[in-house]
């Protein structure tokens with residue numbers, strides 16, 4: 001790729017050797033701890049993700065340990081981490097691996113991609129970090145470093161992948177991939193790049209401009225607004241909860257909800273209750289859906305279960321908080 005800027009390999013690797021954050025899975029980058037970290041960090045911030053990783057690795061030190069547990073237990077441990085499809089895929093992946101002979105995580109990126117929840121980024125990360133296979137990762141951090149080194153506002157995914165393939169350090173592929181991502185996460189950050197501390201600033205075109213943060217150009221996120229209702233039916237035994245399905249919250253438990261702004265009456269008649277009291281309103285944003293939920297509550301004599309006994313989403317926790325029905 002002629003005319004493009006590439007990071008200096010010795011400089012970036014030296015910087016990484018001196019500055020890499022002491023993340024717990026880096027001490028011994030075996031496939032299972034690394035895979036677990038990659039699943040968790042796909043959509044969770046590092047500080048929060050480390051706590052979830054510790055919790056999961058303590059309960060499931062091996063992929064086999066997870067495979068002989070249950071989806072419900074995995075979901076309970078994942079509770080609050082969001083994007084629950086990751087937890088469902090992780091459990092499924094553990095059972096797929098356990099059913100094989102030998103029951104081990106493959107090193108080949110193409111084989112890894114056949115497993116639930118693993119795409120090109122995750123497969124390249126596991127292959128390079130745990131097995132030393134020379135394959136380049138591309139994530140948001142790599143894209144940002146590429147865009148800024150070359151002052152390109154709207155890079156295409158194949159363009160970034162091609163660049164990452166060319167600059168890969170084949171002798172230390174895992175460290176190299178982590179070095180670029182680490183640079184993007186800690187120095188070349190989205191909003192406040194620290195160009196004065198950057199080990200590759202001598203080849204950076206964005207640094208020469210007035211505003212490096214305009215690379216890459218921000219994507220506009222379109223969110224759908226949902227105006228709905230949630231019904232908290234509470235008794236001395238607990239609250240009425242049922243298991244949800246669907247890609248976002250499937251496998252978790254929650255209170256009756258309607259996404260129809262005029263659907264409260266129908267919801268009440270489905271559950272054969274009279275007139276609930278309005279106890280609050282919550283706003284809760286998922287990646288593409290903004291929920292504006294009116295929370296209604298009614299007390300009944302019996303029925304329901306303890307909300308602490310099943311995995312529930314943050315959305316339902318907030319609904320129960322609004323209704324004063326949270327159990328720890």
Ligand code: SF4
Nearest residue numbers: 188193195198201204
């Ligand atoms: S010099 Fe600044 S903009 Fe360029 S890569 Fe380094 S931190 Fe990012």
